[in-house]
Amino acid sequence: xxxxxxxxxxxxxxxxxxxxxxxxxxxxxxxxxxxxxxxxxxxxxxxxxxxxxxxxxxxxxxxxxxxxxxxxxxxxxxxxxxxxxxxxxxxxxxxxxxxxxxxxxxxxxxxxxxxxxxxxxxxxxxxxxxxxxxxxxxxxxxxxxxxxxxxxxxxxxxxxxxxxxxxxxxxxxxxxxxxxxxxxxxxxxxxxxxxxxxxxxxxxxxxxxxxxxxxxxxxxxxxxxxxxxxxxxxxxxxxxxxxxxxxxxxxxxxxxxxxxxxxxxxxxxxxxxxxxxxxxxxxxxxxxxxxxxxxxxxxxxxxxxxxxxxxxxxxxxxxxxxxxxxxxxxxxxxxxxxxxxxxxxxxxxxxxxxxxxxxxxxxxxxxxxxxxxxxxxxxxxxxxxxxxxxxxxxxxxxxxxxxxxxxxxxxxxxxxxxxxxxxxxxxxxxxxxxxxxxxxxxxxxxx
Numbered sequence: 001x002x003x004x005x006x007x008x009x010x011x012x013x014x015x016x017x018x019x020x021x022x023x024x025x026x027x028x029x030x031x032x033x034x035x036x037x038x039x040x041x042x043x044x045x046x047x048x049x050x051x052x053x054x055x056x057x058x059x060x061x062x063x064x065x066x067x068x069x070x071x072x073x074x075x076x077x078x079x080x081x082x083x084x085x086x087x088x089x090x091x092x093x094x095x096x097x098x099x100x101x102x103x104x105x106x107x108x109x110x111x112x113x114x115x116x117x118x119x120x121x122x123x124x125x126x127x128x129x130x131x132x133x134x135x136x137x138x139x140x141x142x143x144x145x146x147x148x149x150x151x152x153x154x155x156x157x158x159x160x161x162x163x164x165x166x167x168x169x170x171x172x173x174x175x176x177x178x179x180x181x182x183x184x185x186x187x188x189x190x191x192x193x194x195x196x197x198x199x200x201x202x203x204x205x206x207x208x209x210x211x212x213x214x215x216x217x218x219x220x221x222x223x224x225x226x227x228x229x230x231x232x233x234x235x236x237x238x239x240x241x242x243x244x245x246x247x248x249x250x251x252x253x254x255x256x257x258x259x260x261x262x263x264x265x266x267x268x269x270x271x272x273x274x275x276x277x278x279x280x281x282x283x284x285x286x287x288x289x290x291x292x293x294x295x296x297x298x299x300x301x302x303x304x305x306x307x308x309x310x311x312x313x314x315x316x317x318x319x320x321x322x323x324x325x326x327x328x329x330x331x332x333x334x335x336x337x338x339x340x341x342x343x344x345x346x347x348x349x350x351x352x353x354x355x356x357x358x359x360x361x362x363x364x365x366x367x368x369x370x371x372x373x374x375x376x377x378x379x380x381x382x383x384x385x386x387x388x389x390x391x392x393x394x395x396x397x398x399x400x401x402x403x404x405x406x407x408x409x410x411x412x413x414x415x416x417x418x419x420x421x422x423x424x425x426x427x428x429x430x431x432x433x434x435x436x437x438x439x440x441x442x443x444x445x446x447x
Contacts, residue, residue, distance in 0.1 A: 003171070004339045005192040008163040009140055009179070019152045020160070020188065023144055024181055026067045027076050027123030028112040033060055034080045035109055042108060052084060066147035071126040075176060079124050083109035104327070113270075117263050121181035130177050131157075132192065134169045138162035140190065142179070160188070167339050171196045184278040185413075210291050211300040211391035213349060213383050214326060218370065221383035222287060223391045226294045229384050229405035232283055237276070237410050244272040279410050280329050284336040286408070286415045292340040299342055300394045301330055302349030302386075347394060352386040381405070 011017040037055035040048035057077045065073045090106040093099045113119035129143040141157040149155065175193030182189050210224040219234035248268050255262060291299065334344040354362045356374035365374045372382035384405055392399050408415040 001196060001341075002338065003168045003194055003196050003341075004335075005166040005168055005194060006339070007166060007190055007192075009160040009188045009190050010163060011158075011160055011188070015152055015154075016158060016160070019144065019148060019154060019158060021121060021181070022148060022151075023068065023072075023158075024121035024123050024179065025119055026064060026148075027072065028119035028121060029115070030060060030064045030068070030073060030076050031080055031122075032111045032114070032119075034077055035111055038080070038084060039108055065145060067145040068123070068148075069129065069143045069145045071129045071143065072123060072145075075124045075126050080109065117266060118270075121183075123179050125177040125179060127174050127176050132162070132174070134162075134166060138165075140177075142177070162190075166192075168194050168196050182278070184274045208294055208296045209298050209300065209391065209395055210294075210296045211302070211387050211394060213302055213352065213387035213390055214329075215383050218383045220283065220287065221381075221387040222291075223384065223387040223399060223402070224291065224294055224296060225391065225395065225399060226296075227400045227403050228290075228294060229387070229402050230287060230290065231381070231384060231405050231407045232287070232415060233407060233409045237279055241272060241276060244268055244275075248272075276325065277328075277332075280325075280332055281336075282410075282414055284329075284333045288333075288336055288340050288342060291342060297342060299333070299337060299344045300390065301333065301344055301346045302352070302390055303346045347390075349386070349390045352389045352393070353382055355386075355389050357385055357389055 011020055034055060034057055037048065037057075037060075038052035041050060041052045041054065061070070061073045061077060064076075068076070087106055087108050094104075094106055112122065125142050131141045133139050138161070140160045140162055142160070144154070144158050171194035173195040175195075178191040180189055181187075208225045210222055213221040215221065215234070217233075217235050217238070218231055219237070220230070220232040222228075222230040248265055251262065251265050251268070255265075330344070330346060337344050351362055353367070353372070354365050356362075356365050356372075356376060356378050357380075358378040359374060359376040361374055361376065364376075365372055367373075367382050370382055371379065372385050373379045388399055388402065410416075
C-alpha cells in the first residue's frame with residue numbers, strides 16, 4: 001500500500017542552501033518554459049502550431065540538464081505532462097452532464113512565478129537519484145548537475161539533514177521525491193511516497209469514525225465515535241486574510257488606467273495564499289495525528305454544496321469559497337490522511353447546523369454566533385452540535401457521551417492554546433464546555 005513520508009530538510013552550510021535554492025529555481029524555470037509552450041499551443045496562439053504534446057521538451061531538457069541533472073530535468077517535464085493530462089481529464093468530467101462532482105470550470109496548469117518577482121521554488125527527484133538514511137542523524141542526498149557543482153565547487157551529491165522522524169521508516173519501495181521551499185515557514189520540505197507492506201496495521205484500533213463540520217468562523221468542528229470533540233477556531237486567521245484582501249483592494253484602486261495589477265499586489269496575493277495553505281496543512285496534520293491515536297479509520301467530511309444552496313449567507317459563502325478554499329482543503333486532508341491509513345469520505349451535511357439534537361426541529365432553532373438554541377430547552381455550541389449530528393447520520397446510531405471539547409487557535413506556527421483561555425489544560429490545548437452550569441455557552445471568544 002502507498003504511504004508518504006513528509007519531513008523538513010536543512011542544508012549543512014550557507015553554500016549548500018544557496019546551491020539548493022538555485023536547483024529549485026532552475027526547476028521552476030524549466031516548468032515555466034515547458035508550460036508556456038504547451039499553453040500557447042492549447043490557446044492556438046500564432047507561431048505555436050500543433051497540439052500541446054508537440055512542444056520541444058527535448059531541447060529544454062538539454063538546456064537545463066547541466067544544472068539539474070538529466071534525470072531531474074526529465075522528471076520536471078514528466079510532472080508537467082501529468083498536470084496537463086489531469087487537466088484534460090477533469091475538463092472531460094466537467095463537460096459530462098451525468099457527472100456532477102466537478103462544478104468549477106477547470107483551468108490549465110499554472111506557472112511558478114518569474115525571475116523578477118520570485119519563483120515558487122520546487123523540484124521533483126527521480127527515485128534512483130536520491131538516497132535517504134534514517135537514524136539518529138537522518139540525512140538526504142540528491143543528485144545535482146555538473147554546472148551547478150562547478151559553480152559552487154561542490155563534489156558528489158548534495159547532502160541535507162533531515163529533521164524529525166518518518167511515519168514510515170521501513171518500506172519496500174520509494175517513489176520520486178518532491179522537494180520545495182516553504183516561504184511562510186522559511187524552511188525546506190520534502191515529500192517521499194513509499195510502498196509499505198500490507199501487513200502494517202495503520203491505526204491502533206482501525207474501527208472508529210469521525211465527522212467534520214466545516215465552518216467559516218470555526219474552521220473545523222470534529223466529533224468522533226470515541227467521544228472526543230475538537231474545535232479549530234478561524235476568526236483570527238480570517239481577520240488577517242481579510243486585512244490582506246482590503247490592502248489588495250486599496251492598491252488596485254490606485255493602479256493607473258490600462259494596468260490590471262502590480263508586483264506588490266501579486267506578492268500580497270501570494271503571501272495571503274501561502275499563509276492560508278500553511279495553516280490548512282498544519283490543521284490537517286494536527287487533527288489526523290489525534291484521530292490516528294484514537295483508532296479512527298474513516299473521516300466523514302461535510303460537503304458544502306447542499307449547505308450553500310439552502311441557507312448560508314452571501315458573506316459566509318465568500319468566506320468559505322475565498323478564504324477557506326474547501327476543495328483545496330478536502331484534497332489536502334485526503335492526501336495527509338493517506339499517510340495514516342485513514343480514508344476520507346465527502347457526504348452531505350445539509351441542515352446539520354439547524355437541527356436540534358434533542359427534538360429534531362430545524363425551523364424553530366436559532367443560532368447566534370456560536371450558540372444554537374431551541375424552544376425545547378436545548379442550548380449548545382452550534383458547530384460541535386452539527387458535527388455530532390453529522391456523525392450520527394453516518395453511523396446510523398447515537399454517538400457516545402462526549403468528553404469536554406478541545407479548542408485550538410492558530411498562532412502562525414501551530415494550532416495551540418488560546419492566550420485568553422480561562423482554563424489551561426496543556427501547552428497545546430484549551431478545554432471548553434458547550435454549556436456551563438448556568439446554561440451559558442463557554443466559547444472563550446467574542447464575535
